Amino acid sequence: MSAPRVVVAGGHSAGHIEPAMNFADAVRRLEPTAEITALGTVRGLDTTLVPARGYPLELIPPVPLPRELNRALLRTPVRLRESVRAAGAVLDRVRADVVVGFGGYVAGPAYLAARRRGVPIVVHEANALPGVANRMAARMTRHVFTAGARLPHATAIGIPLRRAITGLDRAGLRDEARRRFGLRPEGPVLLVTGGSQGARTINTAVSGAAAALRAAGVQVLHITGPQHQVEVPDGDPPYVVVSYVDEMRYAYAAADFVVCRSGAMTCAELAAVGLPAAYVPLPARGGEQRLNAEPVVAAGGAFLVDDADFDSTWVEARIIPVLTDHERLAAMSAKATAAGAPDADVVLARHVLTLVRRAVAP
CATH class of the missing domain: 3.40.50.2000 (Glycogen Phosphorylase B;)
Incomplete structure (x- = not known):
């Protein structure tokens, strides 16, 4: 042939x-x-x-x-x-x-x-x-x-x-990934991203919860998008702000939980690597992004929150308790993985x- x-x-x-x-x-x-x-x-x-x-x-x-x-x-x-x-x-x-x-x-x-x-x-x-x-x-x-x-x-x-995503060994790459972004090797890490262009709602809500996240011992890797900036005072544990990340596998390896939009590729990648998430669908195009996230949410591997309802209070009430509960975090990770392909x-x-x-x- x-x-x-x-x-x-x-x-x-x-x-x-x-x-x-x-x-x-x-x-x-x-x-x-x-x-x-x-x-x-x-x-x-x-x-x-x-x-x-x-x-x-x-x-x-x-x-x-x-x-x-x-x-x-x-x-x-x-x-x-x-x-x-x-x-x-x-x-x-x-x-x-x-x-x-x-x-x-x-x-x-x-x-x-x-x-x-x-x-x-x-x-x-x-x-x-x-x-x-x-x-x-x-x-x-x-x-x-x-x-x-x-x-x-x-x-x-x-x-x-990509094979770089589906073949990702998050645990094996974690220390290198965290060093790359200036994060501690130990302690929970929240990854925040609104996609390649960023998302104002997500940026404002999570940066506004910076003090509560630090008080709970949560580190943050916040990808704002090139058109956005957030101001977070220096402190400990680290709250790292970058405008863009070329190789998302390192961001995924560094993280324990993600806040993001729910584009189809994002949902598929996070499920493939077993990262639980809080999905904040883009409020447009007939609710398509909400539908993308529903399977992993139904499986118990993610939360779903409307853009209009996502604020600093929601971050403090819903995300911090998960990030500070190792067993709950592991359970959501396993359920996210089961929903992947x-x-x-x-x-x-x-x-x-x-x-x-x-x-x-x-």
Whole structure:
């Protein structure tokens, strides 16, 4: 059999690109000769994130599709036709055996181009509320995988994650990680992050509880985001403030509990490494982030609190008692781990490679 030729379509945002690249890494581990091409656009993070992972990137015109099947969708036929034509040209040039889509601006045109050519389609949906491109594609193929979203023919496998996360030995890396951030080797550590851009609500609530956290002996690693600052007086135990962390595995290894938003990737990563959390969903997009967090919350591995209700008093009343109770912390960690799916990248890669082999078999 010749080397499988796989096209991945998951452009624009990190939430689409990261699962696509993690899947591609798994394909290469299982089948080193595989030829993998990524579709993207100049509009998002594609031109930064994809080349950094070592994959060739083919650009097509972006076609933002509305999240709902409504009249706005009918106003995009010209742009969509141009983008489908460009995607089809890529599929023809690389002689694609399969298209694996992860949603986003490039997925819809890629699905349509693949369908016209009879190229097998595989869909992965990371979010609890699927976008219109993946809902459309789920009607074109029976090869649909999700992190739990309801789509036709769907199999829930979780989200493809980096090996640096799923293979993380938190206990083994803890001392090094804490030294890296200037934290003590002993004592509970609260990790605070609002995502790559930060979150004002989270920053204000946790920094406002700094005195209570210190009084309880809790150390804090607070990632504010590059556009935000918090003022916390020097004191002991350490309250470390940084604007950004390049390698989150070190932050995860240093931590015992996390306060964060509940994007799909964040929820998947924290479950994979067994970190309990207080999730503060972004109050937008139809409550999608709340849905992302609900499985691990139901399992007992996390708390869920509305953005409007999250303040310093909540931190003091709900988080400090967990961080200062070793047995309760360990129990929540175990429940978070049980809700995780660390092998989604391999499961999806094996399915795609098997599909390709069957499609090209004589």
